[in-house]
Amino acid sequence: RWSSTCGNRRRSRTRLCAASSCGGSISCSGSGSESESDATPPCCPINAVWSRWNSWGSWSATCGSRTRGRSRTCGGSFCSGTPTCFGSGSDSESDSNPPCCPVNAVWSSWSSWSSWSTSCGNRTQTQSRTCSGASCGGSKFCSGLSSNTRSDSNPPCCPVNAVWSNWGTWDSWSATCGRRTQTRSRICSGSYCDGISTCSGAKSLLRSDSSPPCCPVNAVWSDWNQWGSWTASCGSRIQTQLRTCSGASCGGSTNCSGSRSSTRSDVNPPCCPVDATWSAWSLWSRWSSTCGNRRRSRTRLCAASSCGGSISCSGSGSESESDATPPCCPVSAVWSSWTTWGSWSATCGSRTRGRS
Numbered sequence: 001r002w003s004s005t006c007g008n009r010r011r012s013r014t015r016l017c018a019a020s021s022c023g024g025s026i027s028c029s030g031s032g033s034e035s036e037s038d039a040t041p042p043c044c045p046i047n048a049v050w051s052r053w054n055s056w057g058s059w060s061a062t063c064g065s066r067t068r069g070r071s072r073t074c075g076g077s078f079c080s081g082t083p084t085c086f087g088s089g090s091d092s093e094s095d096s097n098p099p100c101c102p103v104n105a106v107w108s109s110w111s112s113w114s115s116w117s118t119s120c121g122n123r124t125q126t127q128s129r130t131c132s133g134a135s136c137g138g139s140k141f142c143s144g145l146s147s148n149t150r151s152d153s154n155p156p157c158c159p160v161n162a163v164w165s166n167w168g169t170w171d172s173w174s175a176t177c178g179r180r181t182q183t184r185s186r187i188c189s190g191s192y193c194d195g196i197s198t199c200s201g202a203k204s205l206l207r208s209d210s211s212p213p214c215c216p217v218n219a220v221w222s223d224w225n226q227w228g229s230w231t232a233s234c235g236s237r238i239q240t241q242l243r244t245c246s247g248a249s250c251g252g253s254t255n256c257s258g259s260r261s262s263t264r265s266d267v268n269p270p271c272c273p274v275d276a277t278w279s280a281w282s283l284w285s286r287w288s289s290t291c292g293n294r295r296r297s298r299t300r301l302c303a304a305s306s307c308g309g310s311i312s313c314s315g316s317g318s319e320s321e322s323d324a325t326p327p328c329c330p331v332s333a334v335w336s337s338w339t340t341w342g343s344w345s346a347t348c349g350s351r352t353r354g355r356s
Helices: none
Strands: 010-014 033-037 067-071 090-094 124-128 147-151 181-185 204-208 238-242 261-265 295-299 318-322
Touching: none
Parallel strands: none
Antiparallel strands: 010 033, 067 090, 124 147, 181 204, 238 261, 295 318
8 A cells, every 4th residue: 555645645456476496496586575655645734833933032120020932833734634733833932040130219108196205294195117128139228207206386384493593692781790690592483384382491591601800809807896995984985896897909999888887875774973954055046026126035044953962053044135127017008087078079960079
């Protein structure tokens, strides 16, 4: 049979070399087979087939996840062969190890606002974000701030406790010299919003002068000495005692106020014989009149004798005198008697008359 049903085909045939006999040649001349091609073979149907794949195309990107494609052509059908090819005319592949694409860092979302920086008064909150994600040589920097701050527009009032003011200046010394002190004070104020209104510590300070000026000390009297002897043995008599003015220092006065000596009378002296004596004249009495001839008088007493003395006094116990230059006595003017009536102002009718 032909080697195929169509197209280039061959067929062959064979022959046998029959065995010799009676000593004949045991081989046959020539070939025991031959073949031939079909000079006009039937046409063989040839189905369309794919061409070779074209070269791969360019990658879809220069880096990162990327693909590339290639294609082939379906053709060559002949002699009623199938004109289509099984499969796809295009192919693609992903890069299993693509070049890394530079990715710049980007900001994360803002964080939640933090707690307030204080519980009251001027206070702030912050929020932050992170710049990250840079890879493959991309920029690690992000444009903008990494944190944001806001102030409380209506914060709670902060209690403020009262505080001491600065110390005031020292007051004047309590004395100009000697042991002396001076003070200074300060004020507790400024409490606010229910803060404590009192301050811890002293409101005032007291200090002593460690080297005060010397105080002048005036001289003073010593104690009185003993009383001296009586000035007489009887009657009115006195005793005297003395004291000393001393002790002045630091420019103080060397004088003492008062007397250096003191006297006292004997309230119950021994009786001395005393004759009766006139007392001093009394004051003159009033003039006997306010003007003109007038007199006045005065008196004295004869004091009683004592202790056996004479009991009478020599002379008078009264005296009087005239005023040598008495004041003139005023004499007031007086009316004389009326004169007799004058003549009538008319002889008849309504008329008057006068006198003086």
